[in-house]
Amino acid sequence: MRDDSPIGGFILTALFVSVVAVGGVNAVLPELHRQVVDINHWLTDKQFADMFAIANASPGPNMLIITLIGWSLGGFYGAIVSTLALCTPTCALTYLVAQAWEKFKDAPWRIAVQAGLVPVTVGLIAASAYLLARAADHSMMAYAMTAATAGISYFTRINPLWAMAAAAALGHAGLV
């Protein structure tokens, strides 16, 4: 599948990753890494890790690592087309499903589906919270930052961005 310009191949990868990303980005990151670094050698391991860090540290969906990789492989248009490949097909599908979903909003089966899916989603988000904390927390300070942000966000009306800014500053100072 390789040709001279890697961007065409990467757009297919972005499309693939988007469509298999049921349940969120974290589920497909290993696959993205495998495609981009191991199989096609579009980026080195360090470049991939750097881009993952940039996408995580800047605001917006972390999935936009796709935009960043698209930029590095194909410049401006590479970034745009990769992002469109990431979003357009799944957005169209979601839109169609959302329309049908509203249309049947009083149907008994729809109420059952909704009632059934919510608990599973709650469990999955709790699991991803647990896994994120386990991946991030390697020091007492990190545990404290996690707990402080969770507490502020759950119990108070203070904007958690303050906690995140403090955590980033402490991290920069090498304390996390």
Place this chain on the structure above:
Amino acid sequence: MKDGGRGNGFRFRKARAHAPHPTVLERKPGGFIISKMSDSTVETLEQTSVPTLPEIFLGFLGIALSGFGGVMPWAQRMLVEKKKWLTPEKFAEDVALAQFLPGPNIVNLSIVVGSRWRGALGSLVACIGLIGAPVALMMILGALYARYGDAAWLSGPLAGLSASAAGLVIAMAAKLAAPLFRGKRIMAISFAILSFIAVGFLRVPLYWVLFVFGPLSVAAFWWRLR
């Protein structure tokens, strides 16, 4: 008819300046929509309103620009707590739908709520609000990275940010789980705990949980609703 669910005296005040002030409550699956919030006696009910297109855009832009290390907790904060466009229950339902469809969850969520509020245009505006600015930022950062070729210095701040972001997701999970526990909904709590253990501790692949526990849970609720 189609506009029925979108009725809101505030948001349409120009178009409906001469309309009578309805105080009728509309029953929605996720709570109540108050057609006209003029009466202090309705305070005890969940109040939601339907945003205009510019409001949708700015709302999702705000979500995107706050979303360091993960966006979904910020969607909850903006849509449910600050703007009160969705009840907590409705938010949980929409996130569930977004999660079970392919693609980035937060982008799916923008499509789902945007389409309910303002149709196709609402979806488009919500989605562009959500990813427009971050995409532009990504390209700027991409250019800087291409020039300087190193982001290793980010590892320090990112360590702190990741720890903090995990806390946000914990709080979000607690907020989503709270209604299940308050309502003592044993079956829902059981499925939530099973999914949590399967993915969190047993490391079962996500799609297994989605496509095995999802249908099982739906079947259980269906059986009970009948």
